Amino acid sequence: MLARAKAQYAPFPDGRVDVVGVPFATADRSAFGYRWRFVGTHERPIEPPGFAPTGVRLCLEGMSYLQLEQGRVGPYACTSTPPR
Numbered sequence: 001m002l003a004r005a006k007a008q009y010a011p012f013p014d015g016r017v018d019v020v021g022v023p024f025a026t027a028d029r030s031a032f033g034y035r036w037r038f039v040g041t042h043e044r045p046i047e048p049p050g051f052a053p054t055g056v057r058l059c060l061e062g063m064s065y066l067q068l069e070q071g072r073v074g075p076y077a078c079t080s081t082p083p084r
Helices: 002-009
Strands: 016-025 031-041 057-069 072-080
Antiparallel strands (some): 016 031
């Protein structure tokens, strides 16, 4: 998962993810979620499929929801707004 995250953000070397608001958990603490915002400039190719750098500043907002299984992250869902 760490390698995937590094590859995903590599095209945006100044990229930053911030938690927006307060994270939340289910009453039984078997799952939690949080809103986030990503801002970064597209300065390196996106692989695959090989999109060339554009120099465009990207802003995405979204929410992640994670279920816990035996104290470890299990199923994970993420959604985001279209880039602006």
